[in-house]
Amino acid sequence: MKTSLAIPVTQIEQSRLPEIDFSNLAFGRVISDHMFVADYRNGEWTDLRIEPYAPLELSPANAALHYGQSIFEGLKAYRNDKGEVLVFRADANARRLNESASRMCMPALPEEIFMEGLTQLIDLDKNWVPSAKGSSLYIRPFMFAMDNYIGVKPSDTYRFIIFTCPVGAYYSKPVNVKVETYWTRATEGGTGAAKTAGNYAASLYPALQAQKEGFDQLLWTDGKSHSKIEESGTMNVMFKIKDTLITAPTHTGTILKGITRDSVIQLAKDWSEPLEERFLNVSELQEALENGTLEEAFGVGTAATIAHIAKIQVNGKTYTLPEKGSDAFSNRILRELDGIKYGEISDPHQWIIKI
Template sequence: MNKLLEIQINKVSSSRLTKTDFNNLAFGQTISDHMFMADYRDGQWYDPRIEPYAPLSLNPANATLHYGQSVFEGLKAHKNDIGEILVFRPDANFKRLNESAVRMCIPEIPEDIFMEGLRRLLEIDREWVPDRAGCSLYIRPFIFATDDYLGIRPSAKYKFMIFTCPVGHYYAKPVAVKVETKYTRAIEGGTGSAKAAGNYAGSLYPALLAQREGYDQLLWTDGKTHQFIEESGTMNVMFIINGKLITAPTSTGTILKGITRDSVLTLAREMEIPVKESFLSVDELENALEDGTLEEAFGTGTAATVAHINRIHIKGKDYVLPDKSVDAFSNKVLKILDAIKYGRMEDEHNWIMKI
């Protein structure tokens, strides 16, 4: 195993940093200089290396292109006031990546390859971590099949990679959502709890239809009855009704075990906010909107962090939510999360890996 930690490093001859406008960062469009890679063959991961970020060469018969055997993660790094890099909950992302891998019949990544590869990559590209408020370095680890074989079976070879992107806000303003009661994102026994590439591909068309109607995202409902709210397209979703925080449970296997979701629930319980992990029905949401007992609605996710929802469409009717006050729970918890991520508050939960 120690041999795997001998990471070969090939740095760029000329950095693209000087050509990057850190004042105008569109999400996911600017890529840092380097990428980490390791390959899998004959039952083991080997050849961990860091190379200049560059296109890959793929055979047209590549298994992932045809059968979608691919999983990924998303996490962020921030920079504190003294220039240290703070990575938020990478251990949780490592665990979830392997849970997704098991579900998609992909070999698990050893912890030392994931963590040491991430650490060395960020050490080399540390100047790509923005030091501006509201900005961060988005980190994308992923695994995909590399067999060149047109046959439906698990691949025998895989590639694990990590690359990074300096980013600004994913949502620059509150989002409008539409409750989806026709199309299905996931169903029990499926891959809804895995961060599998195909899950997102299947959600694109319904989301596009909603965007054409003026909505940013969907609120997905359960695949059996379409009566219960599950999650949104890019985030878990939470509601505060009569002072109680309500969010769908992850026990059914249809909902992603969001790391920001878990962080928000942890902080809510510490703030003595009543938490109910239970499915909210579409009718219950509609009633709460009608009678004014819905106090807040927001999404949680790595990219979005905490995204306020200001408009909800149900059964042909739009409901506009009031602007959030400074004292709103979603604003308070976002402020706490940012303080932890940027090193302005003590990390009591050991959520930060410091580089």
């Protein structure tokens, strides 16, 4: 990919690459050599640079630590059979970052800076992109307040960083989930649609309680009545009932506009699959589980890609879903997405950027 921004690069003195066991990658634990950094001050983004990945020096009065102005994104790069590096839908992440920034009173980041910083960083650290199928380079762009000031107001200064991690699969097996009808992730008028750190902090306690009961994730319900399924902890969620794919809409502002979700919806439309973007009632879900009309349930997200759901607990009763055959929609969509991401099949919607 051609670049237009001249971004200064300070390379690490000695790469940590020879130390890495690429056959045993824990998700998010191994960090690549470099990071892209940009600072916002006096009303503009400045001091763009790529430098060695290293700890940050922050004031104890840093505004993000006290008042939570922090947003992030997640996307992946893949290595194809030719050794080329392919990035999936980075432009969509750039747009969503700015939607989160707007909600959190943070400055927009020009898409050119996002894309140039990302592509030049990955080109520099391209040897960190795993080659094994099922592995990828996870990319974490994020922005946070930099004012050193104790006062409740939007910061005047910000920092944007991108770093990367070689990763294996997020979920190694199908997941068990529990429908949450007490705790609330998001409500209308809140920050549920923003990819902001506070949303995840608020979800940790109820998720931990569910994990103690043997569940991997929660299925969050709406904050008003707890009667409608919204999304899961790390992903949007989809159900196939009576041959129809059902997933919650995003217009309420309580659900993250997932890029994998959007990709699955687009492919389902390409295939003329029956599709309904609507809320699934908890009672409707339980009825479908009772009478066997729930054919599939799965999460969709950047980290998980497609996470098959094996068990669902509703109102204290746990149901086991039928095993998925190779022709199940979730398996077909997983093969299609992987084929596009690894450059094995055509990319009709031009989702791939080649580094």
